[in-house]
Amino acid sequence: MEVKTHRGTGPLQQVIEIGAHRILTDVSRELGGEDSGPExxxxxxxxxxxxxxxxxxxxxxxxxxxxxxxxxxxxxxxxxxxxxxxxxxxxxxxxxxxxxxxxxxxxxxxxxxxxxxxxxxxxxxxx
Missing domain, CATH: 3.30.300.20 (K homology (KH) domain)
Structure with missing residues (x-):
C-alpha cells in the first residue's frame, strides 16, 4: 500500500491519499494552519x-x-x-x-x- 500526500486548500493543510480514501491533516491556528484536520x-x-x-x-x-x-x-x-x-x-x-x-x-x-x-x-x- 502506498500513502501519498499533497497540499490541500489551507495554508498548511495536507490531503493524505490511501487508496480510494482521503484524510485531511492540518495544524492549529496558533501554528498557522486552519485546524481543518488532525495533526x-x-x-x-x-x-x-x-x-x-x-x-x-x-x-x-x-x-x-x-x-x-x-x-x-x-x-x-x-x-x-x-x-x-x-x-x-x-x-x-x-x-x-x-x-x-x-x-x-x-x-x-x-x-x-x-x-x-x-x-x-x-x-x-x-x-
Whole structure:
C-alpha cells in the first residue's frame, strides 16, 4: 500500500491519499494552519488506537468471549527525548479478569503496536 500526500486548500493543510480514501491533516491556528484536520501525531495515535480495537475485537470474537465494546484512549506527546504514547483500554462486557489480562496481552501484539515498539527504518529519496 502506498500513502501519498499533497497540499490541500489551507495554508498548511495536507490531503493524505490511501487508496480510494482521503484524510485531511492540518495544524492549529496558533501554528498557522486552519485546524481543518488532525495533526500528523494525532493520526499516528489514532492508528494505534484503531489497530488495538480491531485486533482485540477479532481475538475476542474468535474465542467467543462476551466483549461488547472496547474503548481505547491514547495520550501522546514529547516526554524528554522520547515521544510517548500512553494507551488506556476499557473493556465493556462480562469478562473475567483473566480474559481482560489476555486481551491486554493481545493489544500489545497488534501490528501497529509491534511496529512502533520495534526498529523502524525510514529511507528518503528526493527528486
Amino acid at each position: 500528523p501525531h494525532d493520526i499516528l495515535a489514532a492508528a494505534l488506537a484503531a489497530c488495538t480495537t480491531l485486533t482485540v475485537t477479532l481475538y475476542a470474537r474468535r474465542k467467543g468471549w462476551p466483549l461488547e465494546e472496547i474503548k481505547v484512549a491514547i495520550k501522546h506527546g514529547q516526554e524528554g527525548s522520547a515521544y510517548a504514547l500512553h494507551r488506556e483500554i476499557e473493556y465493556v462486557g462480562q469478562l473475567s479478569e483473566e480474559e481482560k489480562a489476555r486481551l491486554t496481552d493481545i493489544a500489545n501484539k497488534c501490528p501497529v503496536h509491534k511496529t512502533l515498539s520495534g526498529t523502524i527504518a525510514i529511507t528518503t529519496e528526493a527528486r
